[in-house]
Amino acid sequence: MKHFVKIVTLLYLSGFTQAHGIIFNFEQTNNWGSGYQASITVENDEDTDLEDWEVSFSLTSKITSSWDSNRVQSNFADGLWNYTFTAFSYQNSTLGAGDSAVIQYVAGAAPTTATPTNVVITGSNSGDSDIDDDSSDFVTPDPAPAVDGIAISYVATNEWLTGATINITISNSSEVSLDNWIVGFELDRSITSSWNSVQLLGDYDADYAFGAPSYAETLAAGQSYTFGMNLGNGFGSFPENLRLVQSNGITVVPEPSNYAIILSLSILLFAICRRRSR
Incomplete structure (x- = not known):
């Protein structure tokens, strides 16, 4: 079932007495239960160009792949995945009057709604006044808590x-x-492709950051997970300082099996003490 949402974002430019409308079209094109595919179209519905366009929005689920536009930033904060898209270097970064740009992506199952929120579109009008909005600044995620045994x-x-x-x-x-x-x-060479993970481009204080795909977001006690990648030029250079840079919702409650062990030892110790007291 397709969902279609139209959001008209009004961008006020100094020097203009009327609001300039940028239309944000969202359409869920496919849904298979554990994930969905969506398409976003950003339309310049005015008679002036929008230069260096950039689109930011939030989702309740993680994007696992995207195409047609360049995903330049992503992070997780306050229960939402935040993303910023712009033109690829080989594309025209100017959205001409009447033109549109397309963002397509695949994301994991949305726990609430798939519709993007916190939509902000920024850019400049023909090199004149900047269009900006402080709400496009994402919250930098807190460092991951130290966890022994990782x-x-x-x-x-x-x-x-x-x-x-x-x-x-x-x-x-x-x-x-x-x-x-x-x-x-840290890695002193490029990454040309990767699999079984999602490359993230937010502020993680690392050369590269990779997150769990939607089907492996939880790494339970005693488990391990492997993902891979192809590296570019830089013979002999490999990842350094591999570390956990973020983990949200860490569960510190011991696993049920540990409860059983603790209970068994307590019962055994009680029985020994009682027998010696007789």
Whole structure:
């Protein structure tokens, strides 16, 4: 079932007495229960150009892939995934009068609504007054709490003169579950492709950051998860300082099996003490 929402964003420019309307069209084009596909069209419905356009919005679910526009920022804060899109370097960053730009993406199942919120469109009008809105600034996520028993490592499965393939594994040997985990690291070469994870472009104080896909957002105690990537030029350079840079909703309650162990030991200790007292 398709959902269609039209949001008219009024952008007021100094030097103009009327509001300039930018139309934000959202359409959910497919839904398979565990995720959905959506298309956003940003239309310049005025007679002046919008230069260096940028679109920001929030979702209740994580985008796992996107195309047709460049995803330049993403982070998780206050229960929402926040995204910013703009034109790719090879595309025209000016949205001409009457023109439109398209953003398409796939996201995990939305816990509430798939409709974007906190929509902000910024840019400048033909090089004149800037269009801006402070609400487009995302909240920088808090650093991940320190958790003992989390190990992150990589293995190079192949390397050649102009590239390499590596797998990164995050292992949870602690007694807590990690939700919405994000792994960061430093790397002095480009990443040309990746799989089984989502590359994030927000402010994570790392050269690269990768988050869990929607189907593996929780890393339970005792579990591990592996994702991979292809690297570009930079022979001999591999990830350094692999670390957990964010994890929201950490559950610190011991697993049920631990409760059973503690209870059994308590009963055993009580029985021993009672027998000795006789």
